[in-house]
Amino acid sequence: MIRVLLVDDQPLVRAGLRMLCEADELVEVAGEAADGEQAVRLAERLTPDVVLMDLRMPRLDGIEASRRILRNRPSTRIVVLTTFDDDDHLYPALEAGACGFLAKDAEPADLLLAVKRAAAGESPFSPRVLDRLVSQALRGREPRDQAGPRLPDGVTDREREVLALLGDGLANAEIAQRLNLGVTTVKTHVAGLMGKTGRGNRVQLAILAVQLGLSSC
Structure with a gap:
């Protein structure tokens, strides 16, 4: 409950x-x-x-x-x-x-x-x-960030795919189905993205995906 x-x-x-x-x-x-x-x-x-x-x-x-x-x-x-x-x-x-x-x-x-x-x-x-x-x-970006956010070099291609789907608002199970992965594997990729990008939660990752043009939103 x-x-x-x-x-x-x-x-x-x-x-x-x-x-x-x-x-x-x-x-x-x-x-x-x-x-x-x-x-x-x-x-x-x-x-x-x-x-x-x-x-x-x-x-x-x-x-x-x-x-x-x-x-x-x-x-x-x-x-x-x-x-x-x-x-x-x-x-x-x-x-x-x-x-x-x-x-x-x-x-x-x-x-x-x-x-x-x-x-x-x-x-x-x-x-x-x-x-x-x-x-x-x-609107809230500091002047030094005017060039926009970038993905760290360590982000893998699979993590990039997961990030794009986060930007589309998909849940872990939906991402797993779309990419033919296990839900646990998706969770691992999401945690890896948080660590590598410094984004503290999934909403911030989704925002990053949209800012980078990875999302279809």
């Missing part, structure tokens, strides 16, 4: 998320929070596996709430739910430790899949949200 904490300042949004999650026998709603401060307290008390986090809330926003939750419970997986008005907050949320990003108007099946992928250690994201994250990353 995947325990989920719902964090949004709009009661109707939380009610819709609760109904959706409770319709899946593998997902349990552990609790609800209407602001960031409440989210931090409940995450400590309820120990959810996944937090569905809104970004703009009173008292404490989703970025700082994510940072505090992960400082206290680093194994918690935080999936940000975004609207197009949230663009300036996306990259700070990634830096705060969010593992996934999903548009609030995503299909119900996509949201449930995102919860399951996050709980399994992956980084779910909507491709169009990834595009917005890339824009944030490019």
Whole structure:
């Protein structure tokens, strides 16, 4: 059972998320929070596996709430739910430790899949949200980086293929099927890419893939 904490300042949004999650026998709603401060307290008390986090809330926003939750419970997986008005907050949320990003108007099946992928250690994201994250990353580059990112010399051809598919938003099992590899082998390649590129999670690797033009997004 995947325990989920719902964090949004709009009661109707939380009610819709609760109904959706409770319709899946593998997902349990552990609790609800209407602001960031409440989210931090409940995450400590309820120990959810996944937090569905809104970004703009009173008292404490989703970025700082994510940072505090992960400082206290680093194994918690935080999936940000975004609207197009949230663009300036996306990259700070990634830096705060969010593992996934999903548009609030995503299909119900996509949201449930995102919860399951996050709980399994992956980084779910909507491709169009990834595009917005890339824009944030490019705008935030230091002047010395204007030439754009490059792959280290030690990245293998197979790792490059895996990186491209990460940029397309594929899960480990999907990458394994596409490349005719075992899932464990894909995980090894992803870990190798993180080490060689200095990117701390799959979302950052996906951003790199898009920046390099490897992704079809």
